[in-house]
Amino acid sequence: MKPIFDIMKADEFEQIVYGYDKNSGMKALISIHNTALGPAFGGTRMMPYATEEDAMQDVMKLGKAMTWKNAACGIDFGGGKAVIIGDAKTEKTEDLLRAFGRMVEGLAGRYVTGVDIGTDENDMIIVHKETKYNVALPESYGGGGSTSAATAFGCFEGIKASVREVFEDASLKGKKVSIQGIGNIGSVLAKYLVDEGVQVIISDVNEDAVKALSNKLPVEVVKPDDIYDQDVDIFSPCALGGILNDDTIPRLKCKLVAGSANNQLADEERHAAMLKEAGIAYAVDFIMSAGGVINNSHQFIGYHRERAYGQVAGIGNSITQVFRMAAAGNITTQEAAMKLAQQRIDSAIKRKSYFLEK
Ligand code: NAD
Numbered sequence: 001m002k003p004i005f006d007i008m009k010a011d012e013f014e015q016i017v018y019g020y021d022k023n024s025g026m027k028a029l030i031s032i033h034n035t036a037l038g039p040a041f042g043g044t045r046m047m048p049y050a051t052e053e054d055a056m057q058d059v060m061k062l063g064k065a066m067t068w069k070n071a072a073c074g075i076d077f078g079g080g081k082a083v084i085i086g087d088a089k090t091e092k093t094e095d096l097l098r099a100f101g102r103m104v105e106g107l108a109g110r111y112v113t114g115v116d117i118g119t120d121e122n123d124m125i126i127v128h129k130e131t132k133y134n135v136a137l138p139e140s141y142g143g144g145g146s147t148s149a150a151t152a153f154g155c156f157e158g159i160k161a162s163v164r165e166v167f168e169d170a171s172l173k174g175k176k177v178s179i180q181g182i183g184n185i186g187s188v189l190a191k192y193l194v195d196e197g198v199q200v201i202i203s204d205v206n207e208d209a210v211k212a213l214s215n216k217l218p219v220e221v222v223k224p225d226d227i228y229d230q231d232v233d234i235f236s237p238c239a240l241g242g243i244l245n246d247d248t249i250p251r252l253k254c255k256l257v258a259g260s261a262n263n264q265l266a267d268e269e270r271h272a273a274m275l276k277e278a279g280i281a282y283a284v285d286f287i288m289s290a291g292g293v294i295n296n297s298h299q300f301i302g303y304h305r306e307r308a309y310g311q312v313a314g315i316g317n318s319i320t321q322v323f324r325m326a327a328a329g330n331i332t333t334q335e336a337a338m339k340l341a342q343q344r345i346d347s348a349i350k351r352k353s354y355f356l357e358k
Pocket of ligand 1: 239
């Protein structure tokens, strides 16, 4: 790995924080990428990273991605992320979570945390004992409840808006959608789509999950690797990153890719261009998957479900705007989404030229 300050300079990070607690053994890293729009906001991932370098790379990659996600989805938060090094199943204790909460509190609001892989709403109740700067609390604690339910809803709204832009027939009824991964998001999305009269095809490496969902909903099941070859209108990646690449893009027979998985493009520039060339519309992942952060951000103004979900539904408008910017400029939707995010960051910087004491 390059020296940290070289990476910080190249990617314009504001701050990287290391935390260690001798009592619980907590080892955590927080990246604060950009706070032009507001406090850096991104969840806490707990994983047994093989090396400290892996943890550092992850916290930086994820923190930077949050800047674009939060800016593009229209919330007044910057980008950041936290990782705790350790096995969430065996090493997560109350002392460790409270030590992490104190680390977050020590940043005095420059970073706001939430859930990610290895942490959940119950962990956030413990973290909240030590800091005001965390979201993703259950509704009974004044938070926005399930992050993944809001993400699935936002993804569905994004699909509806994308269909209106891409297909002559703007209705979902009768369309065919393949979903890769039917975990928290994919399973809820499948239900939304079936209810709209969509023919749904699913795949997952977890056979129990496949069985459970196909017992509940009228869906067709295909093997995990066959999901790319389906003759469908829409392909919805809801499992892994990097799945739009040199091998898979030539196999796709859909007109639209629209799902919740993070970092779908193996190479952002090249594979966005490859999709465009193949005539496949791409609903940008960091907008499609922003429902959870939008919903969680409402905790800071007093959580009100209808208002929060109203803003999550606005993902549809952001997606529409991105498709139209891309068409007008003959650029990829990925480039258009980055442009939209950068415009919001630039306006925030300009606003700050008018001094107000807070
Ligand atoms: P999840 O872990 O609940 O579900 C993922 C599913 O994908 C699992 O069922 C898993 O078995 C399956 N899977 C793994 N490898 C597969 C493969 N090769 N083929 C088919 N299926 C495979 O995760 P989730 O919460 O549903 O999130 C789905 C995606 O959306 C992830 O990429 C996640 O990072 C992203 N995302 C989630 C949220 C959220 O609020 N949960 C927010 C933003 C982005």
